[in-house]
Amino acid sequence: SAVISQKPSRDICQRGTSLTIQCQVDSQVTMMFWYRQQPGQSLTLIATANQGSEATYESGFVIDKFPISRPNLTFSTLTVSNMSPEDSSIYLCSVGWVDGYTFGSGTRLTVV
Amino acid sequence: GENVEQHPSTLSVQEGDSAVIKCTYSDSASNYFPWYKQELGKGPQLIIDIRSNVGEKKDQRIAVTLNKTAKHFSLHITETQPEDSAVYFCAAMAGTALIFGKGTTLSVSS
Numbered sequence: 001s002a003v004i005s006q007k008p009s010r011d012i013c014q015r016g017t018s019l020t021i022q023c024q025v026d027s028q029v030t031m032m033f034w035y036r037q038q039p040g041q042s043l044t045l046i047a048t049a050n051q052g053s054e055a056t057y058e059s060g061f062v063i064d065k066f067p068i069s070r071p072n073l074t075f076s077t078l079t080v081s082n083m084s085p086e087d088s089s090i091y092l093c094s095v096g097w098v099d100g101y102t103f104g105s106g107t108r109l110t111v112v
Numbered sequence: 113g114e115n116v117e118q119h120p121s122t123l124s125v126q127e128g129d130s131a132v133i134k135c136t137y138s139d140s141a142s143n144y145f146p147w148y149k150q151e152l153g154k155g156p157q158l159i160i161d162i163r164s165n166v167g168e169k170k171d172q173r174i175a176v177t178l179n180k181t182a183k184h185f186s187l188h189i190t191e192t193q194p195e196d197s198a199v200y201f202c203a204a205m206a207g208t209a210l211i212f213g214k215g216t217t218l219s220v221s222s
Contacts, residue, residue, distance in 0.1 A: 006155075031208050042213065042214045043156070101146065103157075104155050106154075
């Protein structure tokens with residue numbers, strides 16, 4: 001299966017700032033997704049990162065808050081903008097592969 | 113859109129017992145149903161999956177069953193071990209993305 005490297009693994013940020021999370025895959029993949037996992041909760045899909053076009057956002061998530069880039073088939077970034085304590089979560093990158101969907105180890109974000 | 117319900121939210125078993133986690137889904141067009149295990153501080157790890165053209169799949173101590181008519185699928189773990197303790201998530205594929213259940217915290221005591 002595809003191997004995902006996600007950076008940073010954790011960060012503590014001040015409210016009002018932005019953080020960009022990187023997702024690097026060791027193979028070219030068509031489907032790449034970003035999820036949020038709030039403390040003790042399940043995974044919620046933020047958006048599908050489309051290569052060469054704008055990301056497709058789920059209800060409740062907007063581009064101004066969570067801009068996504070997908071410059072090629074192996075890389076994507078998610079930015080969490082103008083952060084507030086409510087954005088404290090684990091953010092996970094996922095890719096669709098022939099043998100299933102693989103997840104990165106996540107970025108644990110704490111906003112203070 | 114797709115909605116996935118998962119039960120129970122917590123499950124405690126003795127080592128060697130079996131554990132069963134159940135999920136239901138709402139979108140009859142969903143055709144792929146994976147199960148993930150998430151340990152503390154880690155990303156979800158795929159443990160088994162099933163597609164809608166199959167009724168049951170087994171991999172050593174883990175099995176998954178699917179009832180398309182009832183829109184219901186289950187995870188079965190036999191001969192549980194302490195290292196099986198984790199949070200388990202079911203998911204259903206809606207379109208190209210996975211929609212997850214709320215998770216089950218499994219505790220296996222020795």
